[in-house]
Every structure is written in C-alpha cells, then in structure tokens.
Amino acid sequence: MANSDILLFSSSPHVKSPKTTKWIMLNVCIALLPSLIFGIIYFGLKALLLVAVSVLSAVVSEFIYLFITGKKFDEIVKQFDYSSCVTGLLIGLTIGTNYPIYAPIFGSAFAIIVVKMLFGGTGKNIVNPAIVGRIFIFISFQTVITAYLSPNIASISGKTLDTSATALAGLLGQDGVQIFPNLSNWDLFLGTGLSGCIGETCKLAILIGAVYLACVGILNILYPIIYVIVCGLFTVLLNGFDFAFFLPSILSGGLMIGAFFMATDYVTTPNTKIANYIYFFILGLLTAGLRQATHMEVVSFAILLMNLTVPIIDKFIYHRPFGYYKPKKEAK
Template sequence: MNDLLNVSASPHVRSKDSTSSIMRDVAIALLPATAFGIYNFGVKALFVVLTAIISCVLTEYVYQKLMKKSITINDYSAVVTGLLLGLNLPSTLPLWIAFLGGVFAILIVKQLFGGLGQNFMNPALGARCFLLISFAGRMTSFTYDGVTGATPLAVLKEGDKAASVVSVLSASGTSISDMFFGTIAGTIGETSVIAILLGAVYLLVKKIINWKIPFIYIGTFAVFVVLFGGKGLDMNYLAAQLCGGGLMLGAFFMATDYVTSPITPMGQIAYGILLGCFTGIFRMFGASAEGVSYAIIFCNLLVPLIEKFTIPVPFGREGLKDGK
C-alpha cells in the first residue's frame, strides 16, 4: 500500500517529443521561407544565413567547452537560433556583422543566463535588435533586384496619407500581391507570406506550436490597425500591414518560443493580445515602419508577470475560501 502512495519527482507527464526533435521540426518548417529568401535575394542571402548558423553553433560549442559544461549543439537549438537570426537580416549585410549577431544571441542572451530554458528573451530577436541599434544603417538597407530602396511598409508610412494604398505601392513599383508572394525588399526570410504559412501549417499539424498565440496576435493587430491605422476598414491597407514586415514570421516562429512565452492558457491569450497591441503602437505611432521584434522582446519580459496573474486556481481545500 505504501508503494502506491509514493510520488516521484516531476515531470509526471512525459512526451515522446525531445528538444532535438522539436528544434528539428522548427528548422524543417523554416525551410520554405529560407529557400524562397535565397531564390529572392540570391546566393549572398545563403552566405548570410550560413554565417549566422555557424556563428551560433560555434559560440555555443566554444563557450560550453571553456566552461566545462555538457555540449548541447546536438539539440539543434543553436541551429534554429542561427537560422531565425539569418532570416531576420538583410541579404546585403556584411558577413562579419551576421557573425557578431550570432555570438551575441548565444553568448549574451542565452548562455550567460543559464543556457536553453533560462533565457529571458528570444535570442535571435535579441541579437537582431542589438544589431539594429549598433548598425542601424546597414540593418535597414534593403536591395531587391539590384535596386536599393525602402520596404513596402516604409513606403506606406512615408507616403501620401490621403492617397490610396494601391497607388502608393504602385508608385514604388510593388503591390499587395507582391507582398503576399514575397517579391519585395525586406529581410531574407520575412517577405513571402505564403512560404511562412507553409511552415506554420507544418508546425500546427505536428502540434509543435499552439494556435492561440499566433492567431490572437495577428487578430489583435488587425483590429488595432482598423481602429487606429487612420484608414478605417480599408482592406488593402489591412492586407498590406498583415503581409508586410516580420509579422507572420514573428507570430508563428518567434512569439511561440517555448522558453519565452506563457504556458498558462489565459496567459497565452493575454500574451497574444499584448503582442498585437504593442506591434500596432510601434508601427502606427513609432518612428519605424516595423515593430514586431521590439514588441515580442518587450512581451517576453512581461511573461513572468503574465503567468503570475494567470495561474489557474487549484481545486480543493487549498483553493479559494469564502469567495476570497
């Protein structure tokens, strides 16, 4: 009888999924966006992505070797960090800056805070924001089809507010359909919505990510754009905002990061709403046309507070008493 009452240490619920299998699935899901980015921007995009991956894996290996820790590069987490970082960089970025970004992502954001599971923000986005602050000119210089110019979101933000979205985009040589398929200027992996959605479907089918965070994030942002975008229910403007920038890539591949997103059901809802609101604030009222990276990082910092207030009340005598 006593044996039946023994309670083992947590976790009590186990899954066949491992860190390496999850990271491998995320890497597979990113392949469509990666392949399109290389097709769209050429071989230089491949070199930027490979440099970011090599930098992340090498930094993790060297740090753990020097600190006499277990080597964890086989769990693919450093590969995914490098891949996400590379997809968030312009194809024209010098390789040494991409390498520096990988070092920052792994060493500063991840390893110095305890390694995988202990980082307080998404390492790839932390590195991207670091590079944006340090090398603003190079990080915001985009070239497509041999021509250097602004992204469609930047064109919309700086364009004639009274003019239609279609005319503003047409004047810059692009369209909403171009934004959906990805034949536009931008970072390597953010331009093609359809390629990103293919990867997102893979993650959802494999149950690697939960639908709540990305769909609530995108839905909240859409409502924010309608209410505060200054265009009302202009479907062209809404479509441009949804297809432009890093919204789709961020919503499905970075906002859903296990370590830096809430695990409570209500927390995931609150997190998604906050992401949508902050992205809307940064895009509509900020100086930059983009805002996804900063919104996700800011909400990463709020996750402990979100979880504190959304922990389910335990059922039984240790729960609420007398309505208190």
C-alpha cells in the first residue's frame, strides 16, 4: 500500500490539467462572493450569519458522515474538495433573512448527507444537493415564514414594493390577481428595494460571478443564457405576446441564481453539447409553464425535475465516434 504514493494508477486519458475538482469548486465559491457581499449590504449582518451557518453545517455534516463511515481525520481533510462549501453557500444565499437560524442547518445537513453522501459523494449525486436543501427548507419551514423582508437600500425609482409579496408573487398572480411590479427593471436588476432571498435579489452580482466563471473556463455561459431567454420568451407567449412581461419575469425570483449556479452543476447536466441545449431549453419551458400554472416560484422544482431526466437524455444523446455509421438492420 505504501507504493501507492509513488506509483499512481489511473485510467486514460492521462492528461494533466490544473482543473481539479478542488480548483473548480474553489472558483465557484469565489464566484458566489459578489452575491454574498451584495446580500450583506442589502440585508445586514444577519445575512452573513445565515450563510456562514449554512456553509459550516454543510462542511461539518460531510465530516461527520465520513467519520461515521470509518474514515480517519487526515483522510477526510485530504479528500475535502470544497463542494460542500458550494452547496452550503447556495443554500444560504437562497433563503431570506427572516428565516430562523436552524433552517439552513437542517437544509444543509439534509442536502449533504441524504442527497450527496448517501449516493456516494461528490460527482455521484443524481440531483443537485443545494436544490434539494433549498426545497427541504421551503417545504419544512414555510409555516414559520410569512413574507420576505425588504432590503435596507431603497429603490432607485423611489417606489416601494408591497412588502407582503415579492415582485414575482405579484407578477404570477399569487393572490389571484396579476400585479405588475411597480419597480423599474433597473431596480429588479440591482435588487434595490426588492424583497427576496439573500443572494438572488442582486442580479448584477450573480452576473459578475457568472462572467468570472466563464472567464476561467468553468462555465459555458451559453447554457444558462438559453435557459433564461427561453423562460422569458415562453412567459411572454403564455401571456398573449405581451413583451412587457419579458424583463420582469427573468429579473424577478430565483431564476438568475438558479440558471447560473444551480442548473449548471457539472454532475447533474448532460454530457454532450446538443444534449445540454435540449436540457436547458426544456428547463426554460418547464420553469415558465409551471410558474404560470402554480402561481409560485418554481425554479428549484423545475431544476430538480430536469436533474432527474439527465440519465434519460444521456442515454439517447451521446457522442458518435468519428467515422461511425449506423449498422444496417438485417433484413428479415
């Protein structure tokens, strides 16, 4: 066994790349920092506390799980690849500041232990752990939460949003009537005066993070853009070709953070380019359609559903080897 340090056995391809899982995950963490910073500016130090608790409990629950399964401490530290940090960050960023402090603890622990570790750890989960963690919190502690808090910074346009609902809730007609958000699109983009979750109100910060990820070559930025645009266009279509719906629908709710950081998880997206186009296209249709049908924010549920279809998509769409031709069916 001692030789394993000297000799490394691995299957082909033997390509050296700096892009290890650790490096990628660390970069995703960095890309999420702008959202976190804007979240703290908008919602105060409670936001930082919630996100920190979320990240900490995600990492701790991974450690505890590995410890129970009989790994030694230095082994655990050695294999630690920041992916649970990403999960914890995403869960922390997709809850509101009025959530109780135990909500992210339970959400992160559930996401890491049930969704990630029980399926075999990083890279083997069938759905995105952060999505499931968020949905767990959403289902479990919905009774505690009545409304999202509005941020400390007033809107540019000087108008205020009705505090009882988020911009999206009004847009989707959650209370039976469609109310157009009375904030300007710039407000929706910057998240000023907009109530919502810590990380999802400021779309500018999300885009900064996404551009960073695209620059270091982790994220193919085309995919989430397809998702967002299809979602917006389908909303327009469903509302009788009213293009006034386009920008508000893509700029409100959790669509941006879902598209750029959650849907694009390597593990839970298809393998080939064409399959990815199809995946994100259907995801856009599903999100817009379900939003219209349920009058709720369904980005996380839509991504969860599409995550489950990835194996099917991969089964039918795969790389044809060079020079491959379809074998002719034998005549009967």
